[in-house]
Structures are given as C-alpha cells and as structure tokens.
Amino acid sequence: MPIRRVQSKRAKTVALLANPELKDSIPETREFNRNTVHDMLHKYGMIYVKPVNGTFGKGVIRLERNPDLLLPYSLQSGERKYRFRTFEGMYAKLLRVKLRRRYISQQGIELLKFNKRRFDLRVMVQINPAKEWEATGIIGRLAHPRKIVTNYHSGGTLYPFEKLMGGYLGSGEKLNAFQDKLKGLGKKIAVTLERSFPGIKEIGIDIAVDRNLKPWILEVNTLPDPYIFRKLPNSAIFRRIYRYANAYGRFRRNRSGS
Numbered sequence: 001m002p003i004r005r006v007q008s009k010r011a012k013t014v015a016l017l018a019n020p021e022l023k024d025s026i027p028e029t030r031e032f033n034r035n036t037v038h039d040m041l042h043k044y045g046m047i048y049v050k051p052v053n054g055t056f057g058k059g060v061i062r063l064e065r066n067p068d069l070l071l072p073y074s075l076q077s078g079e080r081k082y083r084f085r086t087f088e089g090m091y092a093k094l095l096r097v098k099l100r101r102r103y104i105s106q107q108g109i110e111l112l113k114f115n116k117r118r119f120d121l122r123v124m125v126q127i128n129p130a131k132e133w134e135a136t137g138i139i140g141r142l143a144h145p146r147k148i149v150t151n152y153h154s155g156g157t158l159y160p161f162e163k164l165m166g167g168y169l170g171s172g173e174k175l176n177a178f179q180d181k182l183k184g185l186g187k188k189i190a191v192t193l194e195r196s197f198p199g200i201k202e203i204g205i206d207i208a209v210d211r212n213l214k215p216w217i218l219e220v221n222t223l224p225d226p227y228i229f230r231k232l233p234n235s236a237i238f239r240r241i242y243r244y245a246n247a248y249g250r251f252r253r254n255r256s257g258s
Contacts, residue, residue: 004199
C-alpha cells in the first residue's frame with residue numbers, strides 16, 4: 001500500500017480530538033475568521049494563525065494582545081512586527097499579510113527558551129519492521145532569533161533534546177522520564193491518527209513544552225523530513241529512521257495523498 005499523506009491541519013486535529021486521552025494536550029483550534037481571532041486573542045492573549053495546508057512554517061502569523069500597552073495589539077509575520085492601537089487596525093493588516101489560503105486560529109503556547117530563543121521538539125514515530133508504531137527520534141528546533149517559527153527550513157537551528165531540556169530537567173532520571181513520556185505520547189498520537197487515516201506509516205509531531213513542562217501537540221506531519229536527524233551527534237538515530245523508512249517504501253516515487 002502506498003504511503004498516505006494527510007495535509008489538512010484541521011482534519012488531523014479533529015481526528016486527535018476524538019481520543020479523550022489527547023484532548024487536554026491539544027491547543028484550542030478554530031476556523032479562521034474575524035470573530036474567532038477576536039475571541040481567542042482576548043481569551044488567551046496570544047494566538048497563531050496558520051494555513052490549513054502548509055509546510056515549513058510558511059504563512060504562520062503570531063498575534064498578541066497586552067492591554068497594559070499604549071499599542072496593545074501586535075502582529076508578527078516573518079521578521080516584521082507591527083503594533084496597533086485597535087483590534088480592527090491589526091485585523092486589517094492581518095488580512096493583507098496572510099497568504100491567500102484557508103487558515104485556522106490556534107491558541108498560543110509560550111515556548112520554553114534556550115539562549116533567549118524559543119524552541120519546540122520534533123518527535124518522529126514510524127512503523128517498524130514488526131509492523132508496530134515506534135518513536136524513533138526526538139530533536140529540538142531552536143527558532144531564528146527574529147522569527148516566530150522554529151522550522152529548520154525557515155532559519156531554525158537543530159539541537160539535541162538533552163541540550164535544550166537539560167536546563168529545565170537536569171541530566172538524570174527526570175530528563176529520561178520526560179523523554180519516555182514524549183515517546184509514549186507520540187505512539188498514542190500515531191495509533192489515533194491511523195484509525196482515521198489508514199495507510200500512514202510515519203508522523204513527525206511538533207510539540208511545545210510550556211513553563212509548567214506540559215507538552216502540547218502543535219502539529220502532526222504525515223510526511224516529515226527524516227534528514228533533520230542527521231544533525232544529531234548520535235548517528236545511530238538517523239540510521240534507524242532511514243532503515244525503517246526505506247522498509248515501508250518512503251523513498252519510492254509513487255505516493256498517494258489526501
């Protein structure tokens with residue numbers, strides 16, 4: 001069976017929400033329109049709007065509201081940040097800078113930082129030769145100093161999980177336990193998605209960790225880039241990822257998508 005790709009962020013979120021065990025780890029996500037942007041921004045203080053179908057963080061925009069400031073509303077797209085006195089002024093700018101695609105609005109999660117730069121984590125989960133889901137790698141993605149997205153292809157820097165989380169968890173049992181927790185979450189996500197989308201063989205999960213060390217599922221990619229794991233000092237991780245991917249036909253030309 002060809003490997004299946006699922007592009008719609010909204011469809012994947014709906015599938016994950018069907019699992020009660022995952023609901024609490026998924027940021028509130030709604031259709032993009034003026035009312036949802038207004039309501040969510042006033043509820044959370046910070047949200048992201050992003051294309052329903054998109055890769056590499058293209059088109060992602062960060063919106064913030066701080067009522068204590070003279071210009072309480074802000075919008076950041078790429079390296080440009082704009083401030084506004086009113087919501088209407090900000091929303092008008094948002095409509096001009098967003099891509100001409102369908103968007104979603106998502107609750108903002110304040111990421112942890114390393115050297116004053118935000119980071120999140122990519123968890124790779126694959127079907128192994130025993131036909132079972134296995135979490136095969138975790139890598140950290142450090143955002144470009146002037147950008148809101150952590151994607152490597154948008155200027156982010158790849159780091160070992162241990163280096164980024166070590167400052168928050170130390171280097172012993174807590175760090176290992178947290179890594180195991182992320183791997184367990186990754187497998188649970190894979191099993192849940194497979195129920196709705198039979199034919200997927202691999203997923204790359206973007207996970208934010210907040211200040212309370214709670215993991216949040218930001219996004220799930222069904223055709224993740226395996227080559228980012230070549231940047232890890234432990235070369236065995238990439239070799240295993242590549243071996244599994246080759247076994248289930250990732251590198252063949254013909255793939256079906258949805």
